[in-house]
Amino acid sequence: MSRDSTEKDTRILRANAAAIADAGEVLRAGGLAAFPTETVYGLGARADDPHAVAALYAAKGRPSFNPLIAHVASLAAAKRLGSFPDAALNLADKFWPGPLTIVVKATSNESVCELARAGLDTVAVRVPSHEVARALLAAVDFAIVAPSANRSGHVSPTTAQHVADDLGGKLDIILDGGPSQGGIESTIVDFSGGTPRLLRSGGIARNEIENFTGPLAAANKDEVSAPGMMASHYAPKAKLRLDASGANASEAYLAFGPIPAAAQDAKKIMNLSSGGNLTEAAANLYAYLRALDASSVEGIAIAPIPGEGLGEAIRDRLARAAAPK
Ligand code: TXA
Ligand code: MG
Helix, strand or coil: CCCCCCCCCCEEEECCHHHHHHHHHHHHCCCCEEECCCCCCEEEEECCCHHHHHHHHHHHCCCCCCCCEEECCCHHHHHCCEECCHHHHHHHHHHCCCCEEEEEEECCCCCCCCCCCCCCCEEEEECCCCHHHHHHHHHCCCCEECCECCCCCCCCCCCHHHHHHHHCCCCCEEEECCCCCCCCCCEEEECCCCCCEEEECCCCCHHHHHHHHCCCEECCCCCCCCCCCCCCCCCCCCEEECCCCCCCCCEEEEECCCCCHHHCCCCEEEECCCCCCHHHHHHHHHHHHHHHHHCCCCEEEECCCCCCCCHHHHHHHHHHHHCCC
């Protein structure tokens, strides 16, 4: 790909203390720094700087009607951004730091700028648990908005190399903290309305959340602002075939559990989890989709994944990855 004059020199740095301090400086000055979280890598910008946020949308090619998640160091910092009802506080207490994003009414128009909220009167907030993300948040005195650090619509990144492959030349620093352990984005629960709604299934399974909130209402399918509502998302180039009990010779097979005889002819086989473990499958999902896509197969046939626990989020992402573009 040819470099144009607007390209940046992207530095990939091992995420030690000096590199984290550098990334904090880059963000403070309005630049873009990618960092690991326990779910996927995020592309960070300071949340209170509309110019930095505009550059972030441009770097990802993300439509600016799709709002961003503000990352903060603590519940105390989160409370400065929005108004948390008791039920939201209970959930935050239980799952933060961790892969949970909470949507509440925004109480500050500046801390997370209007552009980052896509003009909504709500704000999505999360306290990540990854130690590099925590150190970065501790080094700055603003919230960091961070969508997944992929080209808009593409598969989310779980390594620094994935970020470089998608966005190299478009950001200043990539902090390399090794592969993300969770592998699937945060669960998003919306408390801005009355009853809590599940806007996106993710790294914390629905039943774990419902233990605290009671039954979660579904997201409104017509709402553009609701996350992941765009049908085609998380998409590789190859055509995906879901719930496939086998594969033909022009396809790759992404297995879950024992590999069926009907998949033996596949061009390439990878196994999300040979023991049928959903946590392991979530952690491998995006890296394996990228790897199979890079092996230039026409299609990827994917084994049936059970829908319980983390399987709900895995199936959701696969359905979006398979949707017509
Ligand atoms: O695990 C994660 O959440 C990762 C890491 C980097 O933290 N981030 C992530 O960000 O997945 P992103 O931008 O790829 O997805 C955020 C989703 C979007 O689908 C967006 O529509 C939704 O959050 N969102 C953000 N603010 C919202 C709001 N105020 N109301 C409803 N949805 C919101
Ligand atoms: Mg994303």
